[in-house]
Amino acid sequence: MDATLRNILEKMPKAELHIHIEGSLEPELIFALARRNGVALPYASVDALRSAYAFTDLQSFLDIYYAGASVLLAEEDFYDMTMAYLQRANNDNVRHVELFFDPQTHTSRGVAFATVVNGIHRAVQDAREKWGMTGALIMCFLRHLSEEEAFATLEAALPYRDKLIGVGLDSSERGHPPEKFARVFARCKGLGLHLVAHAGEEGPPAYITTALDDLHAERIDHGVACMQDPALVQRLVRQQTPLTVCPLSNLKLCVFKRLQDHNLLALLEAGIVATVNSDDPAYFGGYINDNFIAAFEALPLTREHARRLARNSFSAAFLAPEDKARRLREVEAFFSQ
Numbered sequence: 001m002d003a004t005l006r007n008i009l010e011k012m013p014k015a016e017l018h019i020h021i022e023g024s025l026e027p028e029l030i031f032a033l034a035r036r037n038g039v040a041l042p043y044a045s046v047d048a049l050r051s052a053y054a055f056t057d058l059q060s061f062l063d064i065y066y067a068g069a070s071v072l073l074a075e076e077d078f079y080d081m082t083m084a085y086l087q088r089a090n091n092d093n094v095r096h097v098e099l100f101f102d103p104q105t106h107t108s109r110g111v112a113f114a115t116v117v118n119g120i121h122r123a124v125q126d127a128r129e130k131w132g133m134t135g136a137l138i139m140c141f142l143r144h145l146s147e148e149e150a151f152a153t154l155e156a157a158l159p160y161r162d163k164l165i166g167v168g169l170d171s172s173e174r175g176h177p178p179e180k181f182a183r184v185f186a187r188c189k190g191l192g193l194h195l196v197a198h199a200g201e202e203g204p205p206a207y208i209t210t211a212l213d214d215l216h217a218e219r220i221d222h223g224v225a226c227m228q229d230p231a232l233v234q235r236l237v238r239q240q241t242p243l244t245v246c247p248l249s250n251l252k253l254c255v256f257k258r259l260q261d262h263n264l265l266a267l268l269e270a271g272i273v274a275t276v277n278s279d280d281p282a283y284f285g286g287y288i289n290d291n292f293i294a295a296f297e298a299l300p301l302t303r304e305h306a307r308r309l310a311r312n313s314f315s316a317a318f319l320a321p322e323d324k325a326r327r328l329r330e331v332e333a334f335f336s337q
């Protein structure tokens with residue numbers, strides 16, 4: 001691709017709003033943590049593990065992703081994983097990040113909620129001190145589990161309310177519509193938490209609609225299926241509901257056969273507040289800048305789209321108005337050089 005455009009994509013200030021921190025665990029770190037913690041892995045080597053990363057759909061990925069997370073036991077493990085991601089994000093000129101984490105993946109193995117949240121949160125604080133990168137945590141409920149289990153997770157999170165900016169909904173989408181979690185999301189809203197939900201990744205556009213109507217989601221994670229419903233697209237544009245799009249994830253999980261078929265450009269042209277993110281970068285072949293570069297190589301996206309995507313990333317973020325305005329000024333300053 002054009003070297004100037006590539007340089008813009010790499011250097012422009014950006015926010016990352018859709019990154020599952022457990023999905024940033026690189027095979028090398030999985031093996032190092034397995035050794036440190038005496039956890040046996042069903043893979044002989046880093047290469048054997050990496051070669052298992054051939055996914056056919058969301059579930060085939062989730063099975064391996066949950067197995068990988070089994071090496072996380074101590075607060076230090078959560079810290080090291082998060083710091084490794086934040087280091088890469090800083091290299092990609094990410095200035096603000098909103099991290100997803102899945103407490104139920106860990107509490108179900110006997111790891112304390114405190115261990116998980118304290119390790120991740122401490123790394124985010126250190127990144128702020130080191131690089132001025134701001135960060136916040138979004139706790140996700142696993143939608144393949146029950147609403148009752150989500151309520152129990154929220155209960156465990158209450159002492160750490162100040163370390164969370166919001167809640168989300170992830171894991172197996174098909175057969176687990178957003179409305180299953182309407183009551184727990186209502187409770188979260190009452191606590192002043194921001195609300196997001198994965199919808200329309202491989203599930204139908206109707207799940208995006210119920211994420212909006214029944215969960216009151218402020219942002220939709222993925223949401224690429226909205227294009228199947230023109231009235232829904234119009235609604236997303238009218239409400240300026242952001243979509244956190246993850247191009248390489250969609251490619252690896254076969255949501256689109258080829259990146260050339262991806263609808264990122266169509267979403268932007270329709271007026272949707274789309275953003276570019278990495279989802280699970282260790283599993284899907286790249287971090288946020290890899291996602292930008294791959295999408296711009298596959299689609300006729302321009303410098304103006306890069307500017308729009310950088311802007312969108314901060315306007316869609318759960319930042320205080322003055323911080324948002326400052327970041328948007330940084331984007332404008334970058335693009336006016």
Ligand code: HPA
Nearest residue numbers: 020170171172198279280
């Ligand atoms: O892309 C995803 N979709 C749903 N659940 C997830 N958990 C991690 N990544 C994902």
Ligand SMILES: [Zn+2]
Nearest residue numbers: 020170221279
């Ligand atoms: Zn995701």
